[in-house]
Amino acid sequence: MIIYNVTINIEEDIHADWIRWMKSSHIPDVMSTGYFLEHKICKVISTQEDETGHTYAIQYTCNSMNDLEKYQEKHAARLQEEHVNRYQGKFVAFRTLLEVV
DSSP states (O other), X not given: OEEEEXXXXXXXXXXXXXXXXXXXXXXXXXXXXXXOSEEEEEEOOOOOTTOOSEEEEEEEEESOHHHHHHHIIIIIHHHXXXXXXHHTTSEEEEEEEEEOO
């Protein structure tokens, strides 16, 4: 199994709107693509003293790299663009891939 992990830091002034939108719209849209088995939203609680905003790790689990590659090919750009258009300049994000062993 593969975990597609998106770590994102969201600015304080849009945090409440962002978490609502993620739960009600974005994550359901990602899950509806059919490539992921489950998801988790994890709030990062170990932060640096000078860190601002709120940091989350959103984890999507899929069966294989092939499933993830199909998701990225067919859906990722559109879904990421929706996020950028809504919250541009108010977040930083990076993605990692994890393999369940």
